[in-house]
Amino acid sequence: MPLPHSPRLTPPRPWSPLSDGEWQALLPHLARDLPQGRPLRDARTRMNAIFHLACTSGAPWHALPARFGKPDTVSRHFRRLTHAGLWGRLLRALAEAPADHPLRALESWICRAARRAHRVLGLGLVLLIRRLGLRSALRAPPWLLPDPLLSETLARLPSAVANSFGPRGGRSRTGPFRSLRHLLRDAAGRARIPRAVALGWP
Structure with missing residues (x-):
């Protein structure tokens, strides 16, 4: 498994309409997922809508201002982009x-949009984010979420468990077995993230 990137938290950035330079930085990653024949103006408006909502933690789609168009249309567009892999590509980029890359100016918004994409993609996106080290794209603190980096440790545990048996076949109640329980719990993450924690995560 490749080594993870150095983890970082991205400073939050208040929403504002995409500038021409920001749109041009985003467009190469987005172009393959745009519907054929759809004006780029519409695509830009929808991306503005997605980022606007992403900057409003926990807001439902119907909270979008009317100037962005129908919330259902924007929501479908977001899901289509998510299934097409846009957020994974942007996070890798x-x-x-x-x-000093122009795309880095959008990092806060992309990370927050990726949090919403987790509802569609689930664990696979969480694993990618943890490996990339973009903690702001996680929907909660990393110690509450599944940890793919424990997989190698867990893979080595069978030998540790075997060594815990003494010459008479006894075993330690507080040795590797206890460690195994803790590792399995940490690797799986919390089944439910408290809403207050998710909304308070930077």
């Missing part, structure tokens, strides 16, 4: 981009 952010993880590799230098600090």
Whole structure:
């Protein structure tokens, strides 16, 4: 498994309409997922809507201002982009981009949109985010979420468990077995994230 990138938290950025430069930085990653024949103006408006809602933690789609169009239309567009892999591509690009890359100006918004995409993609997106180290894209603190980096440790546990048996076949109640329970719990993450924790996560 590749080594993870250095983890980082992205400072939040208040929403504002995409500038021409920001749209041009975003467009190469987005172009393959745009419906054929759809004006780019409409696509830009929908991305503005997605980022607007992403900056409003926990807000439902119907809370979108009317100027962005029908909330159901924007919601369907978001799900289509999510299933097409847009947020994963953008997160990978952010993880590799230098600090002065134009896409980095959108990092806060992309990370927050990825939090909403987790509702569609589930664990697979969480694993990608943890490996990339973009903690702001997680929907809660990382110690409450599944940890793919424990997989190698868990894979080595059978030998540790075997060594815990003494010459008379006894075993330690507080040795590797207790560690195994803790590792399994940490690797699986919390089944439910308290809403207050999710909304308070930067």
